[in-house]
Amino acid sequence: xxxxxxxxxxxxxQRGTSxxxxxxxxxxxxxxxxxxxxxxxxxxxxxxxxxxxxxxYESGFVIDKFPISRPNLTFSTLTVSNLSxxxxxxxxxxxxxxxDEQYFGPGTRLTVT
Amino acid sequence: GDSVTQMxxxxxxxxxAFLTINCTYTATxxxxxxxxxxxxxxxxxxxxxxxKADDKGSNKGFEATYRKETTSFHLEKGSVQVSxxxxxxxxxxxxxxxxxxxxxxxxxxxxxVRP
Numbered sequence: 400x401x402x403x404x405x406x407x408x409x410x411x412x413q414r415g416t417s418x419x420x421x422x423x424x425x426x427x428x429x430x431x432x433x434x435x436x437x438x439x440x441x442x443x444x445x446x447x448x449x450x451x452x453x454x455x456y457e458s459g460f461v462i463d464k465f466p467i468s469r470p471n472l473t474f475s476t477l478t479v480s481n482l483s484x485x486x487x488x489x490x491x492x493x494x495x496x497x498x499d500e501q502y503f504g505p506g507t508r509l510t511v512t
Numbered sequence: 513g514d515s516v517t518q519m520x521x522x523x524x525x526x527x528x529a530f531l532t533i534n535c536t537y538t539a540t541x542x543x544x545x546x547x548x549x550x551x552x553x554x555x556x557x558x559x560x561x562x563x564k565a566d567d568k569g570s571n572k573g574f575e576a577t578y579r580k581e582t583t584s585f586h587l588e589k590g591s592v593q594v595s596x597x598x599x600x601x602x603x604x605x606x607x608x609x610x611x612x613x614x615x616x617x618x619x620x621x622x623x624x625v626r627p
Contacts, residue, residue, distance in 0.1 A: 441601065493615075500561065501558075503555040504555055506555045
């Protein structure tokens with residue numbers, strides 16, 4: 400298994416600004432992912448964070464709005480840019496070990512005012 | 513594309529009641545199936561999984577059997593506790609071409625257990 404931490408755990412941001420979320424895994428993992436969970440909704444995959452190359456984005460998500468970095472096998476960041484109230488959500492990082500299981504971080508609760 | 517359908521919620525039960533949460537799926541190939549649980553204010557935790565037809569996943573008194581003929585993975589527990597109150601997500605894993613793995617989640621269902 401893997402233990403995943405995220406920072407910050409929550410933040411309140413003004414519209415038009417950006418927030419960068421950090422995700423740290425306690426062991427090297429093959430795959431890292433970023434999800435959004437809007438209030439009362441299920442999880443939606445934003446992108447797969449690829450080590451050493453550009454992230455792979457799902458339909459409806461673009462790099463300009465959600466730039467992602469993954470400099471090594473244990474760390475990734477997600478930036479939510481040009482914030483609007485519609486971006487208020489929980490953002491979750493997960494990691495896969497190359498098999499089919501994924502382990503999730505505790506999430507970052509973002510409120511945009 | 514792949515999809516997961518969960519029964520509508522929320523569900524409210526009394527302590528020691530029997531629990532069933534329905535989950536059906538649509539997928540090409542042979543996906544792995546999962547139940548994740550999200551306790552209030554926390555992230556998702558893997559509850560149990562099954563990787564092939566007729567496999568039974570179990571953990572903490574919860575069970576689910578991979579039924580390929582009915583494309584279902586229903587979650588059951590014989591006697592729920594107040595501490596089981598949480599949101600439960602059914603999910604499937606499809607390994608895509610190029611070894612990119614992807615989890616597809618159902619909408620989740622909130623379970624509340626009364627003392």
